[in-house]
Amino acid sequence: MTHADLIRNATQTLIAHVEELTTLDSAIGDGDHGLNMRRGALAIQAKLGELAGQSLNDALRSMGMTCMSTIGGSSGPVFGTLMVTLGKELPEPPTAASLAAALDAGIKALTRLGKAEVGQKTLLDVLDPVQKTLAAGGDDMIARVRQCALDSADATAQMDAIKGRASFLGERALGHVDPGSRSMALIIGAVCDSLQAPAPASPSSA
Numbered sequence: 001m002t003h004a005d006l007i008r009n010a011t012q013t014l015i016a017h018v019e020e021l022t023t024l025d026s027a028i029g030d031g032d033h034g035l036n037m038r039r040g041a042l043a044i045q046a047k048l049g050e051l052a053g054q055s056l057n058d059a060l061r062s063m064g065m066t067c068m069s070t071i072g073g074s075s076g077p078v079f080g081t082l083m084v085t086l087g088k089e090l091p092e093p094p095t096a097a098s099l100a101a102a103l104d105a106g107i108k109a110l111t112r113l114g115k116a117e118v119g120q121k122t123l124l125d126v127l128d129p130v131q132k133t134l135a136a137g138g139d140d141m142i143a144r145v146r147q148c149a150l151d152s153a154d155a156t157a158q159m160d161a162i163k164g165r166a167s168f169l170g171e172r173a174l175g176h177v178d179p180g181s182r183s184m185a186l187i188i189g190a191v192c193d194s195l196q197a198p199a200p201a202s203p204s205s206a
Contacts, residue, residue, distance in 0.1 A: 003059055004052035006194050011041035013190035014183065025179040028161065033075060033179040040071035040079070056094070060087030075180060078110060078123065085109045096141055100134035103127060121159040123184040126152045130188060146192035153177060153185035 014021075014037050021034030043066050044051070051059040064083030068076050089102035107127050111117060118128045129152045133145050156178040 001194060001197070002052065003056045004048055006191050007044065007051060007059065007063070008048060009194045010187045010190040011045050013186050014038060014041040017182075017186055021179050021183060024177055024182055027176045029179060030073065032072065033183070036072045036075050037183050040067050040076070043070040056092055057087045057090060060084070060090070074114070075183075077113060078180065079183075081109050081113050082106045082127075096134045096137060100131050103131040103134065107131060119159065121156050121161040121178045121181070123178070123180040125156050125159065125178070126181045126184045126188070142192045142195050146189050146196075149185040149188035149192075153181040156181045 018034040018038045021037055022031060023034075025031050025033035044063050047062065047066065051062060054062065060083045064080040064085075064087060066080075067083060068080035070076065071079060085106040086102050089105045091098050094102075107124060110124060110127075114122070116122045116124055118124050126149050129148050130145055133148045134141070138144070154177060157175055159178075160174070161178070
């Protein structure tokens with residue numbers, strides 16, 4: 001499994017969920033999150049050949065810059081900053097502990113960027129528990145990270161929106177999952193699914 005495979009699977013997952021993300025954002029935002037994320041995913045897929053020839057760190061930085069230039073609204077700078085930060089901080093080959101440290105740096109960068117904090121119905125509410133899960137270590141890490149991301153995104157439905165357009169809705173935002181959190185969970189879930197997928201069987205010799 002190469003990092004190009006992970007990128008392909010993650011971007012394809014976002015594209016496949018464009019309608020779901022659009023519906024989520026239509027309830028508490030501008031309704032364009034799904035289309036914006038699809039635009040970024042397609043732009044990244046168009047560079048897969050180039051990304052495959054780069055190191056993981058360079059690929060992350062390249063994808064971050066692509067997100068910033070192609071994804072509209074606040075999502076471009078947010079997802080772009082996260083990937084650029086991971087590209088700077090993540091050693092190769094990455095481990096659970098080093099990924100936890102890189103994610104911590106990413107969370108701090110996003111906090112500075114958006115003046116947001118954990119608990120305010122943003123993608124930080126997925127990244128923070130995932131980072132803590134990675135830092136804690138233990139068995140079945142990939143499965144636990146995947147479930148943590150999905151559960152944490154679902155939990156944003158019960159949070160008050162403090163940042164973004166949803167904050168203007170007050171209590172009406174309750175009961176709705178944050179679209180950015182769902183996108184983040186889809187990306188993490190796709191990466192985890194790819195890492196857990198069985199390796200293709202080698203051709204049997206005659």
